[in-house]
Structures are given as C-alpha cells and as structure tokens.
Amino acid sequence: MSAEGARRRGPGGGRKDGGKEGSRRQSGGRRDAPRSAGPRRDSPAPRQVRPDARTVALSVMSAVRERAAYANLLLPSELTKARLDTRDAALATELTYGTLRTQGLLDRIIAEAAGRPVEEIDPPVLDLVRLGAYQLLFTRIGAHAAVDTSVEAARTLGLGRAGAFVNAVLRKVSAQDLDSWVEVLRKDVTDPVARLAVGTAHPEWIARAFAESLGANAGELPELLAADDARPKVHLAALPGAISAEELALVTGGSEGVVSPYAVHLDSGDPGALDAVKDGLATVQDEGSQVVAIAASRAPLVGEDGGRWLDLCAGPGGKAVMLGALAEIEGATVTGVEVSEHRADLVRQATRDLPVTVLTADGRDPGLEPGFDRVLLDAPCSGLGALRRRPEARWRKTAADIPGLVILQRELLESALRLVRPGGVVLYATCSPHLSETVSVIREANRRDDVELLDVREILEGIDGTSTEGLGDGPWVQLWPHRHGTDAMFMAGLRRLESAPTSPSRGQ
Template identity: 50%
Template sequence: MSTPAQRPAGANAGAKKRPYRKPAQDPARRLAFDALRAVDERDAYANLVLPALLRKAEQDVNFTRRDAAFATELVYGTLRMRGSYDAIIAACVDRPLNKIDGPVLDVISLGAHQLLATRIPTHAAVSATVDLARTVLTEGPAKFVNAVLRKISQHDLDTWLEQVAPPYEEDAEEHLGVLFSHPRWVVSALWDAIGVWQPQAAGRTAMEALLAADNARPEVTLVARPGRSTVEELVAALDEDATEPGRWSPYAVRLAEGGDPADLRAVRENRAGVQDEGSQLVAAALAAAPLEGGADARWLDGCAGPGGKAALLAALAAERGAALLASEAQPHRARLVARALEGNPGPYAVITADGTRPAWRPASFDRVLVDVPCSGLGALRRRPEARWRRRPADVANFAPLQRGLLRSAIDATRPGGVVGYATCSPHLAETRVVVQDVLKGRDDVEWIDARACLPQVPDLGDGPDIQLWPHLHGTDAMYLALLRKLR
C-alpha cells in the first residue's frame, strides 16, 4: 500500500478563534495527541517519547493508571493502524490527505481508533475527540473533525476495510497492506523472506498471521541474568498469575499485561532486565556454539548499544571465567551499555569505538557478536511508526556498514573461534545476502548450523542460519548466522 500521508509539522494555519464552549479536559487523549505530534514533528519514537510524557502526567494526582493505559493504547494503536485509518479517512473527505493539516489528521486518527478498535461508545468517542480538537486546534477544524468522525462511525472496521482495500485477487500485496496497515514494500519484502524460510507455508494465511502479529501488543519479557538472578526469583517476586516462563529461552519470564518490571528488586538492582526473548536467544546461541582449540576467555560485542545482549553475554561469560569487551560507536549508546553492565561480577570493559575501524588487534577474541544496525523491520510490534518512516532505500543504505562490521568481526576472531551476525530484520538484503556476500571468495570461514545451538526452538528453517518470527515464535524477527573462523 502507499505510505500514509505525511503529517505537516506546523500547527493549524490561521488565527485561532475562541471555542463557543469550554471543552472538557481529557488528559489521556491530550497526552496521546502530544505523543503523536512528537512522532510526526521530531521523528521521535513512541517508545521513547511516551514514557517521558507519562512520567510528567503522573505527577498530577488526578492522572490515574487507567489514564496511562488508555493513552498508551491510543498512541500505539493509532500508529500501528495508521495506514488502514488513512485509507478510511481518505474515503470520508473531499481532499487529498496531504492537504489536511497534520495536527487535524492526528486528531481524526485518534478518533478513528476509538471508533473502530475499542469498545468506547460511538457518541463518547466522537464527543471526546471533538472536545480534544477544540482544545488543540480551533473551532473550524473541530467541526471538520466532527463531520469526518460521524462518517467513519457509520461502519465497523471490517466493513470499511472491505470497501477501501483492493480485491486480493487483483493486488494481493496492496490488499494485505491495507487490511493490516503495512506499506506495500514491507509486505513484499516480508513475503519474499517467508518464501525462503518457510516455503511450504508461504501463502496468504502465513502472511496474514505475520502481519497480524506485527500489529499485536508485544509481551513484556524479562531476562534473569545468569549468576545474578534466576527465573525462579523473578516468578517468586511476582504473583504467579502475573508471569509465565519463556517459551524458548531458559532465562526468560513473560510478564502479564499491566505488570511493571520496575516493581522487581532484581530489575532495580540490574540483576535482571527487560529483553525480548529473540534477543536472549541470539546471545544464548553464540554462547552455546562449539569452539575449536584454544581458550574460551575473550568475548566481544562489537555493536553493543543499548546493552541488552551485552549484559546477557557478560553474565554468561562471567560464569565461564571469560571477559567481555563491549564496543559501541555512539557515545550516548555506550553510556547505556555501561549502565546495563553495572554490577556484573565478571571482568568486562565498555569502550566507544567504531567496529569497522577496530580498536583491538586481529584474531583477539574467541567469540564475537555483531548485532548490526538495520531497518528494524523485525521489531514493528515495538516501534510501529518505523513502518511508515522507513523506505526501501534505507535497506540499501545500511548495506555497506553491515558488510563492514561483519568483515571486521571475522578479522577479530581467532582461528577456531565463532562469529555471530545478528540483526532485527527478516529482510533478505539485511540477513542472508549480507553473509553470503561477505563470505564470497573466502575460504577461511565456514557456516555453523545455528539450529543446533537452539535445539528447543522449532520452525527455524533449513539452516544453517536461523530466522525468528513473531507469528511463529512470539519474538521479534531476529536473524542469526554463526560462522567459524578456520585460520
């Protein structure tokens, strides 16, 4: 599907008029609007801007947990379904969406989400959203918002999507893009990837399951860092009804909706943390990969920011008496890595360095991980706005850096040592193609079957590399290739 209309950054043009009545103040809806404007105006990420807005709002004693939960649902729900809502809004207006002022379009989108994806009564959704419009816009745009929302309220979501999506038989990718609110190019890339990894099931059903999983609210998953915390400790510290063990990682605990990781002492003390199970599996697989000859004493995380995998690797290394060097090119991310590793009992160091111009000698490490920068298409559940922000050219722009980091990682590994190339994307141009290109013409590196390092995880494909999927594994779509340096 085509990308949703770009929201103009400026406020509504023209002189503001005093509303004919004072609108009711709704802190949750106003907060959600402010978050959407930050995403549109400053290219902010919702998972970064929303917590700051919530912390500020919670200083008001009248702002409740229910308000916070509602505001969170409005922000993430609206961003996830923005493509579908834009198609519906376009059918209800007499002008192109890019001719509608950005703040106005955001208010309408918030109202559309309430009407089409929540149990809020129609009259309440319309009335409260129009009141929001009177607060943040002016009376003229508020009347326009009211008229559009009343048109939207005439049908439910399924009926609208039947009307605005092209038939599947005529354009399958556009059809699925409209139904599941993904840009057409992303649908195409995901379909190509599924065709490689799950060719026996790469049809409409699999694509619908994957796109639906991208739109589902992700679970909060905790990691009990080995030697510092245990799954049993985390479960015991919470109501048993509020937790479930991880599906695949021996270090994972899944938190029930509404659970707050900050309530856990182990999290506050940095002995445990929040980490997607897919990221845990990447670190666990690298640690489980067999070495040939030599010691197992020096580990490197060459792209360590913001520090989740580095913290788990440091804990696993400490159990073996190994040391971890965590390197991150960006100073502010290196500080996050240092914070994540605080208190680790084993030897470790955090440095700010460019992995493509290494600050270490060649063949210095037994195990090396490079979780390279990428498009982030594997984490659309967590960063729903990324699907509208990314372009196909971004994938190509990351390619030189990804290849450079992998080459440097191989050079940093001793003979018999292991390299892990990971990325949070299922796009073939960021995953298997990168590894194949780097290994082309080299006879000093071989693939390791990564599936053997995660025997408990099903549906990993034919190997030797692995691809995790949100609809199959309940994780982000992490990719991992394991390579052994031969000489």
C-alpha cells in the first residue's frame, strides 16, 4: 500500500474495527480469562488457547522466509488450523499480506530506526519488528498494543533479550507516521520513478520496468503502482457449457467481469466454500488469464480447425481448464505438456472431466508430432504482472532473473512454432509486462519468414461481452490492473504461413 493509499483509506487501511484495537487487544489479540489462584484439582482442564491473528501472521512470514513458501497458498490452511473468528481471520490476512507486501519499505524504515542494516538483525526478531512496524504505520491498531504484543511475542518465542531491542526500535518507528518516514527515505532521492518506488513499496527496478512498458502512458505509473498494492478481488471463471457468468453472479452475489465473458468478481471471501466451485461449475481464475485461453481458442486460422489443440506449458492447470471447456464445446481435444510431474498431476486433476490429455515433458522438445491447429504458450516468466496476488514476490525477484527467463521463453516459442501447422496459430502469453519478456520476444520471432502477427485486439473484439477499451495500439495486448482490474497479462498471436511472404516488409 502506498503512503497516498494509506491517506485515502485512513490510517487503518480500511479496517472498521481497528480503532478499538488498542483498548481491546492489549495481550496480543486474546481475551484473557480472569486470573485465579490456579486450577482446582476437580476443575476441568484449562481450555486450549487458540493462536491469535499475529501468531498466524508470524507463522506464515516465517515459512515464507525459511522455506520460500507462498503466502497465498499457505495462509488459508493456517487460518483453518487456528480456527479464528471472522474478525481475527480478516486481521491475520491483513497483517500477513500487508507486512509481506511492504517488506522492503518496512526494512528501510527499520534500518533507520535501529541504526543498523536489517541484515544484522536476527531473522526471527526482524519478522517481529516488521509485523509491529506494519501495525504502527498501516493500521489503526494502537501504538501501545502494537509494541506490547510484539515484545510479548519475543518472550513467548524464546528470543531471549530481544524484547528490549524490539521495544526500542518500534518506539522509534511509532514516533513518525508513514508519510513522514517516506519523506525521510526520499530526502536524497531526486529521480521521480525512484521516489514513487519508495512511497509504494516497490523495488525500483520493477517500478522502472512498469514505466518502460507503459511507454507514452508512463504518467499512469502512480495509478498502476497503487493498484498493484491494493488487495485484489476474487475472480471466478464460469466454465463454458456449465454455467453462464450471469448465473454464477446471481448464485454467488458477485458481479460480472468486463474483459472476459465468463468472469465474475467477488469483493472477498473463501471461493473454495462456494457451491458452484465445489460442484465444478466454476473455478478461481484471474480474468486476464481467462482472456488468454479464450483468445487462443478464437484466433483466426487459415483452413479448417481440425480440433487438435496444445497447451505447451500447462501447469498448474488454470488455463488448461478453460481451454479444455472451450475445446469440448468445439469438439476439439487438448494436449497439455508440463515439465514438472507434480504440476502435471495438478493439471490432470483439474481437467479430469474435460477432453485434455496431459504429458510430462519439456515443452522445448516434448516429442510430439507437429500439426497442431492451436498452441497456447503461457510461458514461464517473472510474474511481475501478478504481484498484487503474491505479496512476497516483489522482494524475491531481481533484475538478474530476467535474462535466463527470456532465453527459455524464446526456446519455448520456437518449439511452439515448430509444432503448429501452417495456417495455425500460437498464442504467446506472460503474466509480466516486462518488455524483455513480451515485446522483445515477439519481435524476435516475427523476424522469421514463415510467421505473421495477428492483431489480438481484433480477436478480443469478436468475443461477446468483452470490453476492448484501453487495449493499446496493437497488435499485441497488455492488460493492466489499474485499467482492466486484471493481472498484467500480455498476449500476442502468431500465425504460421503456408509459404514465405513475397513482400520483404515484416511490419512490427
């Protein structure tokens, strides 16, 4: 969350109950039982104290740090085990995702307050300080409660005399509000993108990559970074042939999407508990990912569609499900390829009732007979387009990750173009707006004499109910969270030619 976002939402980031936190949760979020002289011999065993919201947040943060766990995958199970009530579960979610999302900004503030680099602070202690600092700067939790519960946690976790250090640092953090701390950090920063990165808790290299991808629309960068920091809505996909988006919206209380004709948005909640999801009528899938699969199924071919479709990087299976449902309607079949056996099993499980066959193989050389009518290549990428759904990801990625990914993306695209028949189409997609992973890869492929670019905007315009506003100049399409409410998905269509064109011009 940016400093500006915190001002808009109020110091509590939108939590209506936060103003009571200081008076009601002085002991770490538990309602402590009255003290007594001790249990009587004939009294029942003491009730087991459930973990509170902060304990759950610390547990997830520790797992993310120690074993590179994914918070969005781990937190739901931790909430279930903790059996928190609705209010505390919401607080645990806010503390976990918020602390992880703003970690880089918090670390800079902590370093200023502690007078030492965060690398010199023991990791478990640093987790405690980060969690306390997030409460102080981004929520309405009272300063006294935020500091005292952090100090108490140090004692409970057996961190020795670290409580005194935690207390001292957090009291220094509490001496200034978020805006004041941001100004302290910006005092020697003159570059406008770098200043935005500081205030919105983004690594500078990511903010700069977003600005470069926006190009002439780089003035939208503040809006994009703010959208990237906001908690996203839950996106559902109504499975084609099973239920319509209108019906799904009615039974879930959600609202229909604007980019995908199968999308439904929910403000919050556990989508796994919905009957439509449990019954296999809908899945959880970002609206932008839905559009990628739809575009792959609708791209214009030369010649008839023989119904032989390929998902070249199918794991973990979200797009394979949508593509399989669309293939079933069209009388086609899908071959899914996934290099990881575990992820291949996930695809098999997700598509078990659809015309999808899954192979465990390397997409660069899967050993398949060429001649596919349609190939979807959702290439492995940096994932910079989905940072809002993966709060810890922005601090795990580095600019050094990009070159190796680009090599892999180009090799996979070469494989896709070998496997598609003349007249067939490859739909290339990444969940990243980084120009090296998107436009650069496509321009390289377009140098081939047997490839032509399709205008993906025209493909999307042919999909009923889809809004094509703000899709750019083409021929590729870049979706954005601040414009479309989706992850920042990129997609480009390439059609194999029957023979090399007579004109030397290659357009883009």
